[in-house]
Amino acid sequence: QQQVKQSPQSLIVQKGGISIINCAYENTAFDYFPWYQQFPGKGPALLIAIRPDVSEKKEGRFTISFNKSAKQFSLHIMDSQPGDSATYFCAAMASSGANNLFFGTGTRLTVIP
């Protein structure tokens, strides 16, 4: 059973546009929600993360929006650049979960010039 659902599976955005990736979860014990960026042949790298005590977190062009009541969170990439083309994974973890990080299925983002 997929603990974290992610959409869309793939996304094509024009340079300068906004990329939006959505995730949803069911387990209310989750209390840490990171986003990872992965380039081909590389390991995932943490992009930005949020905890449920805030509804939004922004770091540069990357923003996480978090809706605790809906059990949803999303990644917004403003002014998308070709260098942002990568696979993005949302994830979730519970403090009581022995560091088990549950990943979404991934979104392959392509930013075209």
Next chain:
Amino acid sequence: DTEVTQTPKHLVMGMTNKKSLKCEQHMGHRAMYWYKQKAKKPPELMFVYSYEKLSINESVPSRFSPECPNSSLLNLHLHALQPEDSALYLCASSPQPAIPNEQFFGPGTRLTVL
């Protein structure tokens, strides 16, 4: 030093071979992980070590044998693998077990089983 290193980068082995993957971090992290990632799929957790002790084994076949010789090193011993075990094997570490925080991933070892 803020990285996780993995060796080798690529490994090709036959089904009767024995090989080992190595992972190293010098960030003082006390939790270390092995993940398996198939193409176009998310990483799947295999093992978690907390304070050098195995705390999670996600029902991984015994042909995969993890080892944590010290707080900086994590090995994955491979024996009698199957072609379907071909994948990217990722190592990760995090500062504290049982506290949700960033997991730092290594670049992975691309394993091909013939």
